Every structure is written in C-alpha cells, then in structure tokens.
C-alpha cells in the first residue's frame with residue numbers, strides 16, 4: 573500500500589489533529605479500511621490502529637487483537653468501528669501500553685474497565701456495544717488517537733523499551749484490574765489531555781537533527797542575562813529555548829500554584845529530546861537545584877550547567893532599564909535580584925561545566941562552549 577505510518581518522530585503535529593467524522597456519502601473511508609487492514613495484517617505486534625496513524629484523519633478504528641490471552645498468536649478480529657463515541661465509562665485498569673506511532677515509548681496507563689460505545693459498521697449500520705476489560709483498554713487508546721491524544725500524554729510512568737524488554741515488563745507487571753465498577757477516575761493523570769493538545773499547538777514539538785541531544789541549564793539570578801545567553805546559544809547550536817514566562821502566558825496564570833507550568837515544561841522537554849532536539853532551559857537552576865538535577869539525570873540525556881557571572885552594578889543597570897511590555901508580564905526588578913541573592917544559594921562550583929561573563933562579548937564565549945560540546949558529542 574502507498575501510505576506511511578505517522579509517528580511522533582516524523583510528524584507529531586499530524587497525529588495531534590482531531591480526526592474528522594466519516595461522511596458515508598462523501599469520504600473515501602473504504603480506502604482507510606483497506607490501508608488499516610493491510611498494515612494490521614503485516615505487523616503481528618499491532619493490536620489495533622486508528623486511520624490517522626496512517627495519514628488518513630478520519631474517525632475509523634481497526635481492532636486486530638483485543639484478547640489478552642491470545643496476544644502472542646497471529647490472529648485477527650478484523651473489527652472496524654466508524655465514528656465511535658464513548659457514551660459511558662466505568663471502573664479502572666492499568667496496563668503498560670505501547671503505540672505504533674510512539675517509537676519504543678511504553679507507558680503505564682489507566683483506562684476505564686468498561687466502556688459503552690456507539691459506532692457505525694462498514695455497512696453504515698449503527699451499533700451500541702459494551703467493551704470490557706482489555707478490549708476497553710485497546711479501544712480507548714484508539715479513540716484517544718481520534719482526538720489527537722497519545723498514551724504518553726496520560727501515562728503515569730514512561731519507559732523506553734525494546735519489544736523484548738516490554739514483553740518482560742508485562743510479565744512482571746501484567747494488565748491490572750483495579751475495579752470493575754464505579755466512576756472512572758484516573759488517579760494521577762499527569763496533565764489534562766485537551767490542555768496538552770492545545771499546548772502542542774502553541775509550542776510544537778518539531779523533529780530535530782541532533783544525534784545526541786543535550787540539555788543546557790543556566791545558573792544565574794534575575795538580571796544576569798539568562799535570556800540573552802539562551803538566545804545566543806540557540807542561534808549557534810540550533811537548540812530550542814524553554815522559557816517559563818511563555819508557558820505562564822499560555823496558561824494565563826502568573827502565579828501557577830498548581831505546578832502545571834512545570835509539568836507542561838517537563839512534558840515539552842522530554843518530547844523535544846525524544847525528537848532529537850537539544851534544549852536550553854531559560855530559567856534559573858539555582859532554586860532547588862538538587863531536586864532538578866536529579867530529574868535531569870533520570871532523563872538520561874547529557875546535561876551541562878552554565879554559570880552566568882557579572883557584577884551587581886551591571887545587574888542593577890540592566891534591571892532599571894527594563895520596561896514592561898506585553899511580552900514580559902512577569903518583569904523582575906533589582907529588588908527581586910536582591911531577594912533571590914539573599915534566599916537562593918547558587919549551584920556549587922563543582923557542578924558547573926562552563927562559565928560565561930555576561931558583561932563581556934557573549935557570542936565568542938558561546939562559540940567556544942558550543943565547540944567543546946561538539947567535541948564531547950563525537
């Protein structure tokens with residue numbers, strides 16, 4: 573067949589769109605089914621697919637294997653659901669899910685134990701059916717695809733595993749029914765999925781080209797030139813800047829007591845790295861640096877800490893010159909700098925990889941650092 577599988581590596585934005593309901597008179601839904609059938613028959617690892625995963629953004633789902641006991645067998649249920657709609661969900665289950673569109677990302681996902689679904693079959697006949705247990709897990713994963721939601725968005729934990737490693741993990745931690753009845757309340761879903769979809773529209777996760785992507789962290793108080801340095805590095809090494817103010821603005825919440833900003837920023841960082849982009853975190857590492865470094869270490873990508881230096885007079889001069897525009901709503905003052913200095917210890921010298929004096933020529937200092945990073949990478 574002519575279609576190529578869409579993945580978060582080759583076209584995340586595509587997968588994020590909302591699929592269109594099939595218009596039986598107009599749409600080429602038969603082609604979608606042919607393609608789904610072809611792909612499912614030729615890949616024994618596939619349990620089910622949504623047509624958007626093959627580049628057809630229609631609300632069509634193909635179920636191949638939904639029998640947990642028979643996953644190792646090569647069998648095919650050949651069930652097609654058109655315009656499926658969940659009308660009721662109940663209970664709670666957990667399973668280490670994988671996805672044909674999400675590389676080796678395996679996520680522990682909570683799903684309803686039972687879903688009642690309205691859908692049309694290939695003859696255009698309407699059905700109402702209850703899907704229970706593992707069937708419900710597979711089908712709700714696919715229905716999420718129709719709304720641009722991926723299992724990694726709602727996973728409690730994510731691991732990068734090969735097929736074999738995933739099999740082993742599923743033996744150790746098999747499909748788990750937490751309860752069969754009562755309201756479906758996924759306990760700890762990281763971020764509301766609608767928000768993720770909206771977030772990715774504002775901050776797209778583009779495909780990068782870095783074979784060994786890295787993270788750059790900045791240790792510098794307000795007024796020491798973080799944003800200037802971040803921009804200069806991004807220009808030289810094509811990395812992507814993650815700026816907290818931008819996310820605050822997106823959320824329209826400048827206080828953000830819910831930690832949502834951090835969770836969104838972590839989500840974005842992890843996905844950018846996965847998509848082969850190096851990232852610069854344009855925020856001060858100093859506050860709670862131990863905890864943050866623990867997180868960066870766990871991600872498994874190299875990270876480098878750059879310390880920014882300049883005199884207090886320069887900080888004062890810079891901050892007094894700053895004026896409030898609509899792009900920097902959370903503008904800091906010299907008092908903020910003094911408060912930070914008083915209350916936050918800087919990252920200890922032994923953890924610092926590079927130092928930049930922001931009162932001097934920043935570009936040439938960065939060129940030197942970027943060259944060193946290139947050597948470390950090869």
Ligand SMILES: [Zn+2]
Nearest residue numbers: 670671672673
């Ligand atoms: Zn999937």
